[in-house]
Amino acid sequence: MSAADTTTTQVPPPRRHSSPPGHGTGRARAARRRRFALGRAATPWLLLAPCILVLVLVLGYPLIKLGTLSFQDYKKPQLWGFKPATWVGFDNYQAILSDHEFWSVVVRTVLFAGSAVILTMVIGMLVALLLQRVSGWVRTLVNIALVASWAMPVVVAVTVFKWMFDSDYGVVNWTLSQLPGVDYTGHNWFASGPQGLSVIMLQVVWGAIPFVVITLSAGLTQVPKELEEAARLDGADAFGVFRYVTLPIIKPLVVMMTTLSVIWDMGVFAQVWLMRGGHPEPEFQLLTTYSYEKAFGVNDYATGSAIALLTVLLLLGVVAVYMRQMLKIGEVE
Amino acid sequence: MSALTSRPTADNRLNAVNRRRRNAKRGWNLLGLLVFVLAAFPVYWMINTAFKPAKDSIDPTPHFFPWPVSLENFHRALNISDFWGPVERSLIVSASTVVIGAFIGLLAALAISRFAFRGRKIVIVGILTVQMVPLVAMIIPVFLLLNQIHQIDKLSGLVLTYLTFVLPFTVWTLRGFIVNIPKELEEAAMVDGCSRTGAFIRVVFPLLAPGLVATSIYGFIQAWNEFLYALLVMSQDHQTATVWLGTFTTQHGTEYAPMMAGSTMMGIPVVILFLLVQRKMAAGLTAGAVKG
Numbered sequence: 001m002s003a004a005d006t007t008t009t010q011v012p013p014p015r016r017h018s019s020p021p022g023h024g025t026g027r028a029r030a031a032r033r034r035r036f037a038l039g040r041a042a043t044p045w046l047l048l049a050p051c052i053l054v055l056v057l058v059l060g061y062p063l064i065k066l067g068t069l070s071f072q073d074y075k076k077p078q079l080w081g082f083k084p085a086t087w088v089g090f091d092n093y094q095a096i097l098s099d100h101e102f103w104s105v106v107v108r109t110v111l112f113a114g115s116a117v118i119l120t121m122v123i124g125m126l127v128a129l130l131l132q133r134v135s136g137w138v139r140t141l142v143n144i145a146l147v148a149s150w151a152m153p154v155v156v157a158v159t160v161f162k163w164m165f166d167s168d169y170g171v172v173n174w175t176l177s178q179l180p181g182v183d184y185t186g187h188n189w190f191a192s193g194p195q196g197l198s199v200i201m202l203q204v205v206w207g208a209i210p211f212v213v214i215t216l217s218a219g220l221t222q223v224p225k226e227l228e229e230a231a232r233l234d235g236a237d238a239f240g241v242f243r244y245v246t247l248p249i250i251k252p253l254v255v256m257m258t259t260l261s262v263i264w265d266m267g268v269f270a271q272v273w274l275m276r277g278g279h280p281e282p283e284f285q286l287l288t289t290y291s292y293e294k295a296f297g298v299n300d301y302a303t304g305s306a307i308a309l310l311t312v313l314l315l316l317g318v319v320a321v322y323m324r325q326m327l328k329i330g331e332v333e
Numbered sequence: 334m335s336a337l338t339s340r341p342t343a344d345n346r347l348n349a350v351n352r353r354r355r356n357a358k359r360g361w362n363l364l365g366l367l368v369f370v371l372a373a374f375p376v377y378w379m380i381n382t383a384f385k386p387a388k389d390s391i392d393p394t395p396h397f398f399p400w401p402v403s404l405e406n407f408h409r410a411l412n413i414s415d416f417w418g419p420v421e422r423s424l425i426v427s428a429s430t431v432v433i434g435a436f437i438g439l440l441a442a443l444a445i446s447r448f449a450f451r452g453r454k455i456v457i458v459g460i461l462t463v464q465m466v467p468l469v470a471m472i473i474p475v476f477l478l479l480n481q482i483h484q485i486d487k488l489s490g491l492v493l494t495y496l497t498f499v500l501p502f503t504v505w506t507l508r509g510f511i512v513n514i515p516k517e518l519e520e521a522a523m524v525d526g527c528s529r530t531g532a533f534i535r536v537v538f539p540l541l542a543p544g545l546v547a548t549s550i551y552g553f554i555q556a557w558n559e560f561l562y563a564l565l566v567m568s569q570d571h572q573t574a575t576v577w578l579g580t581f582t583t584q585h586g587t588e589y590a591p592m593m594a595g596s597t598m599m600g601i602p603v604v605i606l607f608l609l610v611q612r613k614m615a616a617g618l619t620a621g622a623v624k625g
Contacts, residue, residue, distance in 0.1 A: 048440070050441075133361040138361075160593070169589070209372075
């Protein structure tokens with residue numbers, strides 16, 4: 001998509017001789033042209049106005065408010081308007097940054113999101129490559145399964161995973177117990193944080209893989225077969241062909257998928273909240289649930305905002321990479 | 334490959350290569366089937382649990398097939414608590430979001446795809462950036478804003494917040510569809526005497542309609558699936574469907590069998606809608622991302 005495709009429609013009539021003769025006098029035509037030029041300057045902004053208005057009201061204003069809140073003292077009395085919010089400078093940040101619990105939540109979130117992204121991308125890439133090598137009917141079957149799991153609402157998927165990992169009647173415990181020497185009967189996956197978060201991660205990865213596979217598959221079909229063939233003739237093995245021919249061509253897609261995955265996986269909330277029945281234990285807290293609990297659990301909206309803002313700052317670098325990639329591939333013209 | 338090899342050896346080698354290839358293919362297919370089973374299993378397990386008798390789902394040995402088929406879980410899910418109320422609210426919210434979002438979004442998409450104006454690039458980058466803002470992080474100030482304008486526990490408040498994630502996406506996708514409609518068609522209509530608006534309504538809109546429908550369905554699914562804001566904004570008496578399902582408990586604790594019936598009722602329509610539009614959306618999302 002180049003700039004040429006997206007630039008304005010040039011208005012042809014005035015210069016074309018195809019317009020019927022005697023079609024208005026010269027002066028009228030000039031006036032019309034002037035009106036048109038004026039209209040042309042204002043029209044796009046008029047068309048954009050409602051969209052920008054909504055986004056500024058419900059996204060722009062809250063974003064600024066998030067910033068100001070984090071420097072205030074804002075609890076229940078302020079919410080109900082009994083007391084005005086007072087400015088406290090960096091007090092909230094100081095309190096958060098010197099809190100050990102906050103840092104363990106940060107480490108946990110980064111580990112969780114990082115592993116989820118790596119798993120999603122690696123498995124997604126392997127499945128996409130596999131789909132190139134299987135017969136047509138297998139590909140159709142896998143595609144149906146992928147689209148179905150992609151479409152499952154997160155809440156539905158989470159309840160299904162909770163049921164599959166149920167300690168008493170879960171199918172996973174039963175299946176694992178069938179292995180020789182393994183007994184998982186009655187095993188509670190959510191007794192420990194790391195194990196419970198692994199189950200949650202499994203659900204996140206299961207839900208994220210279809211998008212990656214389907215997008216990468218589309219990208220892989222655009223890799224010229226001759227290039228891979230040539231590399232193979234030059235003695236490259238399967239991995240070499242992938243590493244030096246395929247990967248560089250689909251790299252823009254891989255970068256975009258990875259950045260999007262990072263943003264999505266850092267924002268995991270519903271999965272943790274639902275799997276823990278609305279009250280995640282301390283060892284299950286991620287930045288999102290931690291901020292939510294500070295705000296709506298103990299009504300400290302200022303601290304919650306500061307945590308949310310720190311999360312956004314953590315993500316800024318990733319967003320920058322994504323935007324650069326979008327600009328590079330010429331989507332933004 | 335060497336042209337000097339004599340014929341019989343070449344044939345032999347070709348046979349060997351073919352055989353090896355066929356074996357390799359069989360191996361890949363087996364692996365593919367394994368992926369199919371793993372990806373599909375949770376969906377299957379949901380449907381299976383929903384349709385088998387409730388007592389079978391709490392048998393220590395799992396029943397892998399819903400036999401005999403029974404609808405008792407569906408009856409129970411519908412009777413334990415109000416099901417249609419939340420579903421109706423979800424439908425109202427999602428439909429309103431999509432109608433408003435599609436209209437406003439279409440106007441904006443037209444502006445950035447058919448007009449050249451100063452600030453256009455900034456608007457585009459702005460919309461893309463907005464799309465990247467993690468909504469989870471915005472929940473506190475959005476809650477306070479809705480509180481200020483008295484929209485807490487109101488469906489309209491929920492619609493307003495949903496517009497923030499449906500709009501950027503709608504604008505961006507529609508832009509992709511509009512850019513692919515040759516502007517010469519519009520120009521031809523205008524040469525033939527159509528006004529700019531007339532050209533749009535008669536020429537561009539009919540071509541854009543399928544894309545608009547697909548984008549709307551996708552937006553509908555997103556609004557339908559939303560959980561976090563629905564949880565926070567709506568009170569317990571006015572839950573939407575996702576919150577209803579997520580907090581589905583009875584006095585006997587979590588009853589998974591009726592819960593799976595509820596999940597099936599909520600999930601399957603979405604899967605079907607999604608199947609209808611997936612191909613179109615995937616093409617729109619990735620168009621032009623890989624350039625040869």
